[in-house]
Amino acid sequence: MRVYLGHTWGGLLWMLLLLASSAHAVVDEPELIRRDLFTYNTQGRDLLIDGDIAYVAAGYDGLYILDVADPAQAQVLAHVDNNAFELDGYSLFTVTKDGNSVFCGFRSTVGPFGDGYLKVVDVTNLYTSGPVVGPSDLHLSFGFITPRGRATGSYLDPDTKQLYMALRLAGLGVIDVSDPTDLKMIGRYSPSSSEEYQEVLVIPEHNRAYVGAWVSRLLAVDTSAVAPEDWSHIQFNGLSGSTRNWYMETDGQYLYAPVADSPSDNTFDDGLAVYDLAPNFADAAVSPELVGYAPIPLEQQCESAPGGAEEGQVGSDPGPHQIVLTGNYAVVANGCKGLAIFDISDPMNPIYVKSYEVPLEYDLPYSVIKTSEYPWSIAVKGDFLISVGVSQSGATGNDLVVFRVSPDVDTDGIVDTIDNCPTIANDDQADTDQDGTGDACDIGDLDLDGISDPQDNCLVLANAGQRNTDGDAFGNRCDPDLNNDGVVTVVDYLILRSRLNTNDPHADLNGDGSVTVVDYLILRSFLNQPPGPSGL
Template sequence: MRRLSVMYVFIGLYSACTPGSTRADSIDYGEYLHRLGAVDTPEIANGVAASGTYAYVADGASGLQVVDFTDPLHPQIVGYTDTPGEAWGVVISGAYAYVADLYMGLQVVEITDPLNPQIVGSADTPGDSYGVAVSGTHAYVTDWNCGLQVIDITDPEDPQIVGCVSTPADANDVAILGSHAYIADFGSGLQVVDITDPEHPLIVGCEDAPLDAYGVAISGAYAYIADVYSGLYVIEITDPENPQCVAHLSMPSWVFGVAVSGDYLYIADQSAGLQVVSVADPENPQIVGGVDTPGDSYGVCVSGNHAFIADGAFGLHVIDSTNPESPQPIGAVDLSGDGLDVAISGEYAAIVTGYAGFQVIDISSPQTPQVIGAAPMPGDAYGVAVSGPYAYVAEWGEGLQVIDMSIPETPQIIGSENMPDLAYAVALSGAYAFVADHYAGLQIIDIANPLDPQSVGGADTPGEAYDVVVCGSIAYVADGSCGLQVIEITDPLHPQIIGGADTPGEARGVALYGDYVCIADRDSGLIVIQVADPQNPQIVGGVKTPGDANGVVISGTHAYVAEWGSGLYVIDISDPQNPRITGSAGSPAYGFSAAVSGENVYLGIYGGFQILPAQVEPSAVDDFEGLGGLDGLMNKMPLHFIPNPSSQSTVIRFSTHGRGNVQVGVYDAAGRRVRDLYRGALGAGFHNLTWDGHDDSGGETAAGVYFVRVTTAERSVTGRHTRIR
């Protein structure tokens, strides 16, 4: 048996008030698939198409909504046209948007002026139009129980139905490849229609494996089917008259839409948002990324480096897909209960799992964490903190339990103290444990003798105490419906509430960042409160997460939010008044708690425990004479390279805070400019430039270290990139 160190670690002022650090092996979540911005639409966003810097949303009873995403962090509705029916599907071709308008058939909308779209033509169909595709001079409309309708759009102002073919079930979506239309026929799978003669379309093949087919996309020799209840089906269509199912992949929930770009599929998953599937090997599809959204994802499209999700009642979401993959867990382990709270002690994680009690996980090998010990508890274990060989567990109905885990394989309860109500969380400072005790507020326990903990004081809070953090003489309590409560604990026997700030949601988690407190505020996401004056805390910022924010921990300049949907959200709080989502874990998970130690994030989730890489912290580039000493330049506009190092091209990603002139140059290690990459005006937001590894004369640069400098009127920032062969 390995024995835990018996060194006592009392959590004092510095450790309680100062976030931890991450190591060089951390990653930048911003270099992976992540959400940029969103805009609410008036009704239900069912479908989306994009062209240029505009996205066109089929928004149900509100018709076609035009969204400008020039600044993808802040997309804006800039135009609309109300269609006579309910807009469900949309496709762009040239100067027109073609809208499948449910019971009003096909609507043709001129979008020459995106700010003033105008319906210029229409063709009523006999059924309900859900999907539309355009090829040449014809639009192909899936008309539910009336099959496929073929419409001549030679004159967009006078579209005419020229052909049709019934399908066995309900035609919902369509994609065109060459002389064939591929129909997602809800109830009868994939139907292949020969459209060589558009006036006489003919079903020539079918594959009913994806029975409840709802969405379809085509690439090369394969059709990709979104089957509502069964997930993704891959159909080989080399012989259109004999399509064959070659692969199936289950998805997190119901799936409705699918788009393809390169080797990746982008799938609208109702409850899990955007899911990205690698089809580099079409017969072995793999989920490689995901971004949760707050609503029901129905439609998806991809344009350039952006993916767009039509998210039902929550409008349009813009997602950076420059790198379509998400950070993956380093390691994981299933638990008999849920990972409600986690604390790290050296090579071990102490985790509480509700009814399943207290467990010890060996994390010495992050790739293969192992549960090595457990202690049954008298009640449901909800919170945990560790000091030395002892774990202090907050238990529902059973108060505070002290566990000796000096032998991690056989942890033992050695002391306990009852609480007035339901203990949710515990924090340690000096010789005291501070317990968030739900309706009984904050309870203080003397733990100088761990075998005989004694309650010494308490302060009832107006709400429901869920979490607590201590810094010096102040305890900060996440008080549920009453937000943040600030409690003076100079005299532990007589703690006093001295301030508070209500939050818009339900305060469930709390963490400190200098003069600020970060609150995990359930459906309101992360709320930032300034506490420089503890008696007068003020909300100064916040950012919404798609799912419920349950817990929060801070390391460096980032908050890690345990979230009910993606599991983990990483939020940049370097500017506390303007927190920004950096990225998220990609796999659907229900996060309860998080801890950061070294280069890793330890996440307690529904039914398990995950280890993820931590977010790399910004740092100045090393000084070198050629560029006049660049360390110390502002890093508020960080540079990212995808990939880095690279042997061919790399995408340079940076952000600007306002519109203005920008210069981007590439320099060698001696400070000589080798490539004038960009000079011109850019708007606010994220930007991507590609460097192909060539100099200004078109010659290929040698392997080695290069520096890219981005200069605006306000600031300059430099990043290091390595070229390899």
């Protein structure tokens, strides 16, 4: 799993774990935990989770490596600062990983122009000698007059070992990382247009890359040509006006893109757009189709909300950022207004549900102002939703903020704690007999032996132990067919009689350890009938 954290002002790192929700309403405000893990100068830019380890691109503070086996008790395992990278003045902005190699994308931070670097950290001996910055790197600098190549987002194809890197005004770079000690630039797609390549999501099986291009919104890149220089792209059709897109997520059919309004036009268009990718899969010259849009209410939009200016979110990059899909919901990091929750059970009709705000409080005992941690990027880790966020330097705290997630084992969008059938998907929660167990799980037990009928090898005769010594579909209690010819006859009677007063397991129908007249009476009740019935 990987999560990308994008452009912002300098700020501090935090993680947020969100309590999940039912199919009909998001649960009430969950309990919040705040812990202090990072330095005052930490700038959270990106988050990658691999098993129980999280890799955090911390801007000018370098790379943090965390133990998130229990996210609520996350601890710092290692910190590789920028001195170790020998990149003073560069911000670590994006991380990807393959095996024991962590690929770190850096960018200069002055305006839209500037160069970048790709560095490699070897974590083979993470728990012994610690992480090591490798010898290989790439200087990402393109352009004759003004350098361009600021690394802002990346995607690693694990099959081809190709790293796709969004390089802002330098386009989309493709790097061979199959040998981490010898990085090689395969090529770069850099059309003459001035789109800003901020983030990239690749769907290799369709030869498509989708780019969050900020003021240019979203781009669909046809990657079917071998050389990146021969690729082509189109801009998405859809929302009009000065909206911006950076982050996106897909379920393979639909692309979900948080929409950030331009901070200068005062139209307040923040929300979630949903695109059907099928038209673009079929024809690279056809835009994905905008099929749904849900606005965030005005009072929950960061740019327009009361106090937005004081919270450091107006005039730069306010509004929605990273997105995660979980069950029937999309959760969007929404800057100073916390998290925005959308119901996407019908992708063509996404619905804004509510927002969770991270409250202000004194970050340290000696703090003179209250601060908060603003959501920026989100990922799922087991029973937790983890988010990394940054905001304006000095305006926020640097806590770890935790919300526990309720699991949803059957993935029907209903968390287990309130699901009336937690093991079988039933998003309608139908319960015809109103007994508290959903119809999908409310399976009968005719003989009241505690074994549900589909699993009971004797449907009408109680046999809680399910004893079945001959291994057929019928338990001994309802299987006097001792010769297994499909019907109980005098032949079976003669077999049983020959075993009277023995401990023969097959003729011991009632399982009391001995073949007696009681077993004969059971057999007699089945004469000229098949064994069973069985639910198996």
